[in-house]
Amino acid sequence: MAEAEALRGHALAVQRRLEQLPEGSAVEDRLGVVTRQTSETDIFVRLNLDGAGRSFIDTGLGFFDHMLTQIARHGGVDLEVRVQGDLEVDEHHTVEDTAIALGAALRQALGDKRGIERYAFLLPMDEALAHVALDLGGRSHLVWEVPFSREVVGDVPTEMWQHFFKSFCDAAACNLNIKASGENDHHVIEAVFKGLARSLRQAVRQSGGSDIPSTKGTL
Template identity: 45%
Template sequence: MGRDAGVSRQTRETKIEIHLNLDGSGRADISSGIPFFDHILTAFCVHGRFDLKLMATGDLDVDLHHTVEDVGLVLGQALSDALGDKTGIQRFGDSCVPMDEALSRVTIDLSNRPYLVYHFPDNLKSGTAFDAHLAKEFFQSFCVKGGFNLHINTDYGVNEHHVLESIFKAMGRALHQATRKTDSAGRPLSSKGML
């Protein structure tokens, strides 16, 4: 059985269609209307080896926030749907990724206990409207709708592009690890017997 899901969402602010395949090869067909967001989501897919088709339109003339947040919500729902009851998955994932002067670590627990911890340097130099604060909104909606605990820590970095790219690459790698199948005899990896 394939571990993939398609989800769509339409509001007065955005229209988003996503198809996610957890067992892909890193193919990304992404159009959010925000080129830098497309770039880092593509890095997420390549390093997580997920196939993602994402088409989003939104009120970008107002702000990037609605589109970014809603993409997180829809991607989180697609992840949750693709994982089902999470039986037989690794559950935990962790990755540390450098990009030039930036170093970021992402740790995930696919526990059905959504929570975000997000730390990044205060001295970032930005060259784009998509910044680390906006990325936080994406990750908040992604982990809440996806039902997972997510810790993102950037130890250091100055260039915001490098920091964000290291975060999204680490996110892809950690999520790939957490979603892999294990030999847990068809049971969720939990002392409670369920997640």
């Protein structure tokens, strides 16, 4: 209970700092701040698309923390994720709800998506190769072709990764096409997360224009 209260207090403090920024301030980064509370998880996510690759990740799952850190480091974004989940039950709620909160934070940070590249990676890691194609066009869809030979890597069942990315796509309203292969499942998963990070870095980049990248005029 004390940890959950601290989490809510932290989220409120961040929101107040954002509200206190003067209009026209030099600090007008694209930020997404999401607090998600259910009977199963209590989650705070803060995503800065114009960050420098900094991160603080604490989900209670060491391998999951390691993967989320890749998004910040290789995506060039600042990412804070704090999770209190019912890990005494299993990993499912923590992984799924974190994906939902992260996707919602991305959608919030993108705003009207004016001026972004929108589309984006082939990324190798030793013997593993990941193809991660991303479209921030406002429609949710996941193509997942990632076979695993192990049931668990680290402290996370490998079956949870497809569920993570599907939940992320739904919350972020984005299209992801992910295909990966390799002999080492750890390398495969990490290549996928790094591929997402690099795709995200490219897709959210602002090219200097003010147009919305769609003939419909909205995303």
